[in-house]
Structure formats: C-alpha cells, structure tokens
Amino acid sequence: MKLETIDPNNVIRETNLSGTKYQGKVRDVYDNADSTLTIVTTDRHSSFDRVLAHIPHKGQVLNQLSLWWFEQLKDIVTNHVILSVDANTILAKKTKPLPIEVIVRGYITGVTATSLWTNYNNGQRDFGDFTLPDGMVKNQKLAEPVLTPTTKSDLGDENLSSKQIVEKGLLTQERLDEVNAIAIKIFKRGQELALERGLILVDTKYEFGLDDDGNLLLIDEVHTPDSSRYWLADSYDEAFAAGQDPKSFDKEFLRKWFKDNCDPYKDATLPDAPPGMVLELAKRYMEIFEKITGSELNCKN
Numbered sequence: 001m002k003l004e005t006i007d008p009n010n011v012i013r014e015t016n017l018s019g020t021k022y023q024g025k026v027r028d029v030y031d032n033a034d035s036t037l038t039i040v041t042t043d044r045h046s047s048f049d050r051v052l053a054h055i056p057h058k059g060q061v062l063n064q065l066s067l068w069w070f071e072q073l074k075d076i077v078t079n080h081v082i083l084s085v086d087a088n089t090i091l092a093k094k095t096k097p098l099p100i101e102v103i104v105r106g107y108i109t110g111v112t113a114t115s116l117w118t119n120y121n122n123g124q125r126d127f128g129d130f131t132l133p134d135g136m137v138k139n140q141k142l143a144e145p146v147l148t149p150t151t152k153s154d155l156g157d158e159n160l161s162s163k164q165i166v167e168k169g170l171l172t173q174e175r176l177d178e179v180n181a182i183a184i185k186i187f188k189r190g191q192e193l194a195l196e197r198g199l200i201l202v203d204t205k206y207e208f209g210l211d212d213d214g215n216l217l218l219i220d221e222v223h224t225p226d227s228s229r230y231w232l233a234d235s236y237d238e239a240f241a242a243g244q245d246p247k248s249f250d251k252e253f254l255r256k257w258f259k260d261n262c263d264p265y266k267d268a269t270l271p272d273a274p275p276g277m278v279l280e281l282a283k284r285y286m287e288i289f290e291k292i293t294g295s296e297l298n299c300k301n
C-alpha cells in the first residue's frame with residue numbers, strides 16, 4: 001500500500017460495545033460474563049504511559065499479526081483465541097492472567113533500565129537464573145535465549161529471578177517451569193520463522209493466563225512489533241562488526257519527536273503528532289505485517 005492511500009482520519013480511537021469494559025493502553029477489553037472476552041485492538045499508540053497518536057491500521061496489524069503467530073505456535077501452546085470477529089477484534093477465552101510478564105531475549109541489547117545490555121554494561125554478570133561471561137558487546141547473540149521475567153504492574157517493571165517468583169508466591173515452581181519451557185520453545189519457533197522472512201526476532205514479551213479449568217494459555221498479543229524487537233537480518237553482521245545497532249523495526253522517531261517538542265511526562269495536553277510521522281509509522285506497521293506473514297494486509301474494512 002502506498003503512503004498516499006492511507007487515510008490518517010480512518011482510525012479507531014476507542015470503542016463502545018456491550019459488556020464490562022476495561023480500557024488498556026491499546027486494547028479495549030469487554031468481559032462478556034460467560035468466560036469470554038471481546039478484545040478490540042485499537043489504533044492507539046502509547047508511550048510514556050499515555051496515548052501519543054492514533055496510527056491508521058495499527059490495531060489491525062497488531063491483531064492480525066498476533067492471530068497469524070498464534071496459529072504458527074498452536075502445536076506448542078494453546079492460545080486464548082476463540083474466533084476472529086473483524087479486522088481489529090477477537091472473541092477470546094477469559095483467563096486469570098499470570099502476575100508476571102515473560103521476557104525472552106536472544107541478544108544482549110537495549111537502552112532502558114531493565115534491559116540486559118544496560119545492566120551488563122553497568123557491571124552485572126549474575127542475573128539470578130543465568131550468568132554472562134565478561135567481554136560481551138552490545139547486540140551480541142546469546143549462546144542460548146534467556147528468560148528475564150518481570151512483575152506485571154503499572155509501577156514500572158521489576159526484574160525477578162525464578163527464586164523470587166516462587167518465594168513471593170507469584171507462581172509455583174511447577175507452573176514456572178512449564179511457562180519457561182513453553183516460552184523458550186515459542187521464542188525459538190518465532191526466531192526460525194522470522195529468519196525465513198529476513199528478520200531477527202531479538203527479544204519479546206509473553207503473557208500467559210489460566211482458564212477456568214486451570215489450563216495454561218498464551219494470551220494478549222504475540223510477536224508483534226509492540227511486544228517484540230525485530231532487526232533486519234541482512235543488516236546484522238555488518239552493523240555488529242562496526243559496533244553499530246542493526247537496522248530495526250523502529251518507532252522511536254515518534255517518541256523522540258514528543259520528547260523534543262513537549263514534556264510527555266508532565267504536560268496535561270500533548271501537541272498533535274506531525275501527520276507525516278503518523279503516516280510513516282502506519283507504513284512501517286503495515287510493512288512488517290507483510291514481511292512476516294508474506295501476505296498483504298487487507299485494508300478494505
């Protein structure tokens with residue numbers, strides 16, 4: 001799809017369906033009171049814990065890309081999808097979400113306080129469940145993917161070791177072992193399939209929940225550019241050798257614009273994002289959908 005054909009006003013900002021509504025940053029989740037949820041992935045684009053802009057087709061991309069990935073992973077793990085309702089909406093099994101976010105990393109990278117590279121670069125070698133050798137450099141591939149679970153909370157993510165998760169009573173050791181084994185398996189499958197499309201799945205976040213019968217389900221979204229970091233595979237070797245960051249699916253430019261043009265942490269109202277940037281981001285979301293799935297995004301509805 002060409003940039004000129006994207007209509008910047010054709011966005012889903014919020015929805016108003018029946019059922020008890022929980023509004024997440026990106027999704028509107030309706031509890032249908034029959035062990036099902038209606039989940040609408042909107043076009044809201046959030047950062048700094050607030051909505052920065054509405055990106056045309058973003059909700060559709062996230063929803064349909066998750067559906068695609070759920071399908072690719074379903075022989076390894078059951079997921080929450082019951083049926084696809086429309087481009088942005090699914091009917092899902094309602095679960096009790098586990099109180100942790102399962103983060104899997106294949107490379108040592110990142111810039112935030114909880115990222116592996118930041119902590120490693122600050123001298124940390126013992127990460128609770130694994131240790132890393134001296135001499136690693138930014139963006140290096142890890143010998144094996146590692147798990148760095150965090151608490152699922154609005155107060156900022158806190159890294160946890162397996163021991164802490166069990167000691168705090170968040171999960172039993174048995175459940176944690178089950179979750180970890182599945183997370184590693186689906187991450188490896190994700191990496192394999194991404195690589196077939198010229199992408200490196202660098203790291204990702206999974207959410208799991210328990211259904212009424214205590215079965216573990218993969219929920220929320222999976223391997224989307226919002227929950228995962230992707231690099232372009234053919235840029236990796238050269239960039240790594242030159243000590244640079246590989247080319248990535250990058251949405252940082254919009255965050256940066258807000259940082260440069262207002263105080264997104266404090267200002268009561270935010271300026272409108274520049275329309276050109278909104279369209280550029282829409283294009284990037286649509287392109288990554290097409291790159292990963294190998295099929296065109298159907299934008300008719």
Ligand SMILES: Nc1ncnc2c1ncn2[C@@H]1O[C@H](COP(=O)(O)OP(=O)(O)OP(=O)(O)O)[C@@H](O)[C@H]1O
Binds near residue numbers: 026029093
């Ligand atoms: N099958 C499911 N059962 C129960 N909860 C689910 C299921 N699938 C997704 N969720 C929850 O629905 C919400 C999705 O909303 P969204 O992704 O917009 O939220 P978020 O911004 O990630 O986080 P927050 O919930 O803190 O706003 C998440 O809280 C997620 O855990």
Ligand SMILES: [Mg+2]
Binds near residue numbers: 024026220
């Ligand atoms: Mg979410």
